[in-house]
Amino acid sequence: MINDNSVIFKGSKDGLIILLSPDIDFNNLKTILEKKVEDAKDFFKDAKTSIMFKGRDLTEEEEYQLLQIITDKAQLNVSYIYDEKSSMEPSKSMPADKFNDGRIQIDQTKYYKGTIRSGQCLEFDGSIVVIGDVNPGGEIYAGGNIIILGSLKGIVHAGCKGYDKAFVAALAMNPMQLRICNIITRSPDNQAYNTHSKTFPQIAYLYEGNVYIEPIDYKLLDNL
Amino acid sequence: MSQVIVVTSGKGGVGKTTTTANIGTGLALKGYKVVLLDADIGLRNLDVVMGLENRIVYDLIDVLEGHCRVKQALIKDKRYSGLFLLPAAQTRDKNAVNPEQMQKLCDQLREEFDYIIIDCPAGIEQGFKNAIAGADRAIVVTTPEVSAVRDADRIIGLLEASELRNPTLILNRIRMNMVKRGDMMAMEDVVEILAVDLLGVVPDDENIVISTNRGEPAVTNPDSLAGHAFRNVVERILGNDVPLLDLDISEGFMGKIKKIFGIGN
Numbered sequence: 001m002i003n004d005n006s007v008i009f010k011g012s013k014d015g016l017i018i019l020l021s022p023d024i025d026f027n028n029l030k031t032i033l034e035k036k037v038e039d040a041k042d043f044f045k046d047a048k049t050s051i052m053f054k055g056r057d058l059t060e061e062e063e064y065q066l067l068q069i070i071t072d073k074a075q076l077n078v079s080y081i082y083d084e085k086s087s088m089e090p091s092k093s094m095p096a097d098k099f100n101d102g103r104i105q106i107d108q109t110k111y112y113k114g115t116i117r118s119g120q121c122l123e124f125d126g127s128i129v130v131i132g133d134v135n136p137g138g139e140i141y142a143g144g145n146i147i148i149l150g151s152l153k154g155i156v157h158a159g160c161k162g163y164d165k166a167f168v169a170a171l172a173m174n175p176m177q178l179r180i181c182n183i184i185t186r187s188p189d190n191q192a193y194n195t196h197s198k199t200f201p202q203i204a205y206l207y208e209g210n211v212y213i214e215p216i217d218y219k220l221l222d223n224l
Numbered sequence: 225m226s227q228v229i230v231v232t233s234g235k236g237g238v239g240k241t242t243t244t245a246n247i248g249t250g251l252a253l254k255g256y257k258v259v260l261l262d263a264d265i266g267l268r269n270l271d272v273v274m275g276l277e278n279r280i281v282y283d284l285i286d287v288l289e290g291h292c293r294v295k296q297a298l299i300k301d302k303r304y305s306g307l308f309l310l311p312a313a314q315t316r317d318k319n320a321v322n323p324e325q326m327q328k329l330c331d332q333l334r335e336e337f338d339y340i341i342i343d344c345p346a347g348i349e350q351g352f353k354n355a356i357a358g359a360d361r362a363i364v365v366t367t368p369e370v371s372a373v374r375d376a377d378r379i380i381g382l383l384e385a386s387e388l389r390n391p392t393l394i395l396n397r398i399r400m401n402m403v404k405r406g407d408m409m410a411m412e413d414v415v416e417i418l419a420v421d422l423l424g425v426v427p428d429d430e431n432i433v434i435s436t437n438r439g440e441p442a443v444t445n446p447d448s449l450a451g452h453a454f455r456n457v458v459e460r461i462l463g464n465d466v467p468l469l470d471l472d473i474s475e476g477f478m479g480k481i482k483k484i485f486g487i488g489n
Contacts, residue, residue, distance in 0.1 A: 119266060121315045136277070137268075137314050176278045186278035189302060 007032045009040065015050030018066075022056040029056075033066060037073040044074035051078050109144075116140065116154060125161070136176055142166070155179075164206050167224065173202040173213060180206040228330045228340040229461070230359035232383070234375030236346030238367045239396040239426075242436060244343040245273045246451070247363075249441040250458035252307035256338040259298065259308045261329075263355035264345040265320060268312035274301065275439020276309055285313035288325045294332060303444075308337070318350040323357035330358025348382060356383065362391040363423060368398050368409040373417055380420060392423035394457060399428045400471045424457035426450050427471050 006021035006029060020029060037044070051070070053063065070076055108126030116122055116130060118137030127144035138154035140146055145167050146158045152170035157179040159166030164181040177186050183206060204213045205224060214220055231244045241264075248260040262270040265284065271277040282297035287310070294310075301307035310333075313320070333340045344355035356362065362383050366376035376393070383391050395414055402408035415422055429450035435442040442451040443458070452469060459466045 119314045139315060177280070184281060189275065189278075 007036050009036070012052075015052065017052045017054055019054050020056040020058075026062060030065065030069060034069050034073060037070055041074050044076045048077040107144075115150075118154075134170075134175075145169075158204075159206075165224075167203055167205040169201065169203040169216065171201050172199050173204065178204055178211060178213075180204065180211055183209065183211055185211045226334045226338050226340065227361065228334070228342065228359045229361050229363060230342040230344050230356050230388075231363045231365060232344035232352065232355065232379055233346065233365040233372070234348065234379040235366070235372045238365050238372050239432075240346070240365050241269045241273050241343050242432060242442075243363070243365050243394055243396065243426075243454075244270060244341050245441045246443040246454040247458060247461065248307060248339070248341045249301075249304065250443045250454055251339050251341075251461070252301070252304040253444070254458065254462065255306065257306045257336070258339045258341065259310060259333055259337045261310045261333070261340060261342045262312040263326070263342050263351060265312045265351065266314065266317040267345065268314050270343045271299075271309060271311045273436050273439065274309055274441070276301065276311075277439075280311045283311045283313040284329075285316050285320055288321055288329065294329070303440075318345065318354065321350075321354050323353050326354045327358040348378065352379075352382075356386055356388060359388060362388045363394055364391050364418075364420070365394045365396050366414065366418075367396050368403070368411075368414055370409070373409070373414055377418055380418060391420055393418060393420045394423050395425045397428040398425055398471065422468075423460055424453055425468055425471065426453040426457075427469075 006024050008019040010017040010019060018033075051067075053066065058066070067078060071078060108124075109129060110122075110124040110126060111129050111131065112122055113131045115132045116134045116138035118135055121139040121141070122128060122130070123141045125143040127146065128140055128142040129147045129149070130140070131149045133150040134140060134148055134152050134154040134156065136153045140154070140156045141160045142156075142158055143161045143163060144159065146156050146169070148156075148168075148170035150170070151172035152168070152175050154175065155177045156168050156175055158168045159181040160179070162181060166180055168175075168178060168180065175187060177184060179185070201216045202213050203216045203220065204211055206212075229247075231240050231247070233240050244260055248258045252258045260270060260274070262268050262284065264270070271280060276299050279299045282292040284297070286292045287294050287297045298308045298310055301309065330340055330342075342355050342359060345351035364376050364379055364383070366372045380391055383389075393415070395411055398411065399408055403410045411422070411425055427449050429442070429448055431442050431445060431448035432450050435445060435448070442448045443454040445451045449469070449471070456466045456469060
């Protein structure tokens with residue numbers, strides 16, 4: 001017995017919302033979803049959207065199964081999965097999103113003017129440009145690149161959702177910790193605490209599992 | 225039998241963090257397994273004083289909220305293998321933790337370590353309550369200033385109300401030449417007001433500023449008088465009876481040496 005209201009598609013400004021009935025068996029739900037997706041195949045074809053599941057608590061495994069159905073049957077490119085909870089309070093550093101093969105929307109950029117001080121934290125799914133300094137203890141988490149037009153002395157994490165082509169650039173590069181994708185590097189010990197020596201612009205990038213920090217020049221930028 | 229010791233003061237800036245770092249390092253030097261727990265959430269400093277700030281990945285809040293295991297958040301000291309730091313979070317505040325969680329964490333750490341030293345934040349609010357929740361004994365740090373002694377008195381009262389009886393006292397940053405001139409409270413005056421056992425007297429020492437900025441606790445420096453005082457404090461924590469440093473003579477002696485080399489003031 002297929003109840004047509006157990007799975008409902010709804011469009012929203014953020015993407016596609018799929019309302020799931022909490023009352024029926026999960027396997028039943030899968031069949032219904034499969035059928036519905038099949039029906040709407042031409043509509044979805046090769047579209048790119050983000051998806052939210054609503055109305056039912058899903059385990060990670062269940063969510064994955066449902067996504068498999070959607071991507072297989074409708075050739076739909078799912079760029080991002082969100083739920084109500086995560087859209088309200090983004091978690092500190094999420095593991096690489098396994099559904100989008102590293103294709104993350106990093107083309108959006110957030111600009112911040114001012115100093116990021118100790119205890120302050122800037123988070124964004126795209127790239128971040130800071131016009132100012134990042135002081136020791138200040139933190140920046142970006143899904144994409146991080147550019148500091150100032151002195152970087154805090155903690156930065158570029159590509160924090162698994163994007164390994166992310167880079168960090170700063171006018172003065174003295175970070176406490178610099179993370180790109182899933183690699184963590186820290187500043188050398190025994191660094192004098194009052195040096196102002198390194199003041200030329202530098203860029204940090206990931207290459208074969210190592211973070212390299214080099215002065216910015218055109219040859220390097222060509223290879224990035 | 226492991227021990228949880230909280231280092232507290234009430235007033236800020238009297239040297240809680242420095243004392244925590246030095247006692248912890250001193251105990252580790254003696255071969256004990258020690259963890260330093262920074263309870264000053266939002267204003268963490270212990271990591272800087274220990275020179276471990278660039279190693280922090282997970283912190284106290286991550287442990288208490290279940291984002292990671294305790295082992296993942298513990299930072300091994302770069303000099304002593306038996307010394308670990310559990311750093312505080314910087315982007316949260318004291319209300320993110322409650323005393324029950326701290327007590328549970330302390331009990332968990334007891335299984336691994338001989339000594340758990342907690343760096344308490346200044347004040348008597350939530351942060352203080354969190355820090356003392358799991359402690360067996362308390363060390364009160366004060367300086368020979370009327371305001372600091374007043375706050376220490378208040379803290380001792382609160383500790384006793386929380387069943388932490390017989391706290392011991394560390395009198396920090398004393399200057400014997402000022403005491404002699406009558407411009408500073410003497411050790412005896414402070415002990416008389418507070419009426420608790422004295423665990424140690426630490427002289428004001430330039431080496432502390434240098435070592436704090438470098439991230440190397442003074443207790444490891446054989447030339448530092450304050451370092452010597454902290455080594456004695458460690459002995460007394462271990463139950464050994466060590467006479468108080470005669471600061472007067474030592475300072476005169478050190479002063480003479482300094483003058484010979486032209487670096488005295």
